[in-house]
Amino acid sequence: MSIHLEAVSVRLGEADVLRDVSLNLAARTVAVIGENGSGKSTFARLIGGLVVRTTGELSVLGLDPTRRAAELRRRIALVFSNPDAQIVMPTVAEDVAFSLRADRLRSVEVRERVSAALDRFGLTALADRPSHDLSGGQKQLLALCGAFVRRPELVIADEPTAYLDARNARRVADHLFEDTGHRLVLVTHDLVLAERCEVAVLFTAGRVAAVGEPTAILAEYEAILRC
Amino acid sequence: MLSFYRPGDGWLHRMPSGPKAFLLFAFVLGVSLLPSAWWAAAATATATALVYLLAGVGGWRELSHQILIVRWPIAITVASQLLFLGPEQAVANTVRVVAAIVLAALLVLTTRVSALLDMIERGLRPMERLGLDSQRAALLLTVTLTTIPVLARLAGDVRDAQRARGGRSSLRSFTVPFLVVALKHADELGDALTARGIR
Numbered sequence: 001m002s003i004h005l006e007a008v009s010v011r012l013g014e015a016d017v018l019r020d021v022s023l024n025l026a027a028r029t030v031a032v033i034g035e036n037g038s039g040k041s042t043f044a045r046l047i048g049g050l051v052v053r054t055t056g057e058l059s060v061l062g063l064d065p066t067r068r069a070a071e072l073r074r075r076i077a078l079v080f081s082n083p084d085a086q087i088v089m090p091t092v093a094e095d096v097a098f099s100l101r102a103d104r105l106r107s108v109e110v111r112e113r114v115s116a117a118l119d120r121f122g123l124t125a126l127a128d129r130p131s132h133d134l135s136g137g138q139k140q141l142l143a144l145c146g147a148f149v150r151r152p153e154l155v156i157a158d159e160p161t162a163y164l165d166a167r168n169a170r171r172v173a174d175h176l177f178e179d180t181g182h183r184l185v186l187v188t189h190d191l192v193l194a195e196r197c198e199v200a201v202l203f204t205a206g207r208v209a210a211v212g213e214p215t216a217i218l219a220e221y222e223a224i225l226r227c
Numbered sequence: 228m229l230s231f232y233r234p235g236d237g238w239l240h241r242m243p244s245g246p247k248a249f250l251l252f253a254f255v256l257g258v259s260l261l262p263s264a265w266w267a268a269a270a271t272a273t274a275t276a277l278v279y280l281l282a283g284v285g286g287w288r289e290l291s292h293q294i295l296i297v298r299w300p301i302a303i304t305v306a307s308q309l310l311f312l313g314p315e316q317a318v319a320n321t322v323r324v325v326a327a328i329v330l331a332a333l334l335v336l337t338t339r340v341s342a343l344l345d346m347i348e349r350g351l352r353p354m355e356r357l358g359l360d361s362q363r364a365a366l367l368l369t370v371t372l373t374t375i376p377v378l379a380r381l382a383g384d385v386r387d388a389q390r391a392r393g394g395r396s397s398l399r400s401f402t403v404p405f406l407v408v409a410l411k412h413a414d415e416l417g418d419a420l421t422a423r424g425i426r
Contacts, residue, residue: 048422049421050418050421050422070424073421073424074424077422077423078418078419078422080415080418080419080422084377084412085415085416085418085419086415086419088370088373088416088419088420089340089341089369089373090232090340090373091232091339094339094340094341097341098341098423099424101423101424101425102423102424102425128234132376132377146423147423150423150424
């Protein structure tokens with residue numbers, strides 16, 4: 001089982017952000033949808049080990065994100081909506097290499113993996129360019145490149161296309177959906193992207209309202225939006 | 228993102244960052260120990276210019292650029308020393324200070340930030356016996372350096388937002404929203420670092 005939650009709740013300050021969430025997600029691509037404040041991003045951060053559950057049982061790739069956070073982080077990658085906050089190093093190639101820093105690989109291997117990742121994301125020509133001079137789309141591609149260079153088993157993307165135009169959003173989405181052996185949890189407001197996933201999870205007010213085949217879940221979501 | 232690195236393939240670029248830092252430090256130390264005399268000022272200026280010309284960083288153009296950056300400290304140094312010490316000592320001391328600054332700048336001009344990060348981490352490793360986390364300290368320095376332009380952009384965004392809403396600029400009306408967006412950025416950056424496997 002890839003992601004398993006049993007009666008998980010998350011309380012942040014005085015607010016119950018997730019309430020009694022139980023899920024078993026084994027699909028390769030999972031869309032997480034819902035209105036603002038419904039708990040989608042907290043769910044993404046919870047399974048990414050950035051938020052600690054208040055109650056319940058949780059396992060991601062067979063690991064407890066609270067007790068074995070370091071091991072889990074080596075196997076997953078997170079991508080957020082704001083690429084500026086994900087870029088750390090001054091040039092494109094250095095920023096991609098930064099993702100491998102914790103692995104303490106030999107410099108030859110780092111160079112090879114960075115070069116292959118830049119090539120895959122079409123960033124080779126920009127390798128020596130200052131990272132923060134890139135366009136929004138290029139920055140998000142760089143953030144993805146930095147995530148995928150670690151060869152993650154699970155990619156958790158929280159609204160990765162939120163700030164992008166249609167063309168760049170499609171490029172980013174195509175990379176996320178490309179089957180490189182990774183699983184994908186995609187938090188999104190883009191219902192077209194959600195439809196590309198194998199399974200969709202609908203959150204409302206911190207609870208799971210529905211789980212299943214995306215077309216049916218999106219119809220349910222549309223019905224909620226019409227109310 | 229703040230980076231002073233100038234891409235190139237000169238001998239200083241090719242030199243490993245540790246020995247390069249040591250060499251430049253030795254050079255700066257040598258210059259600092261020279262007496263305050265006309266001949267020492269001339270020797271220092273010549274040696275510094277030669278290093279810039281041979282380093283493959285853009286020669287005179289880069290040297291003038293670096294001197295231009297420190298023009299105000301130079302002006303203040305010269306003026307105050309002319310007043311109290313006389314022309315020979317004023318010029319010699321100022322040339323020494325300027326040479327030390329522009330020679331030290333060669334380290335960041337010819338070394339990628341990632342190599343600097345490695346060098347700082349290696350350099351701080353002996354301090355681990357005293358409880359210092361060298362990896363974290365090096366990362367802190369790097370992130371500080373690279374976050375300055377992001378904060379500058381956020382400050383610009385806050386000012387633009389205030390202007391767009393017809394607000395009058397005051398320290399308080401700028402500081403509060405700027406602190407909010409800066410702290411939000413710090414939160415996001417922390418998450419991104421954690422997500423990339425950095426402790």
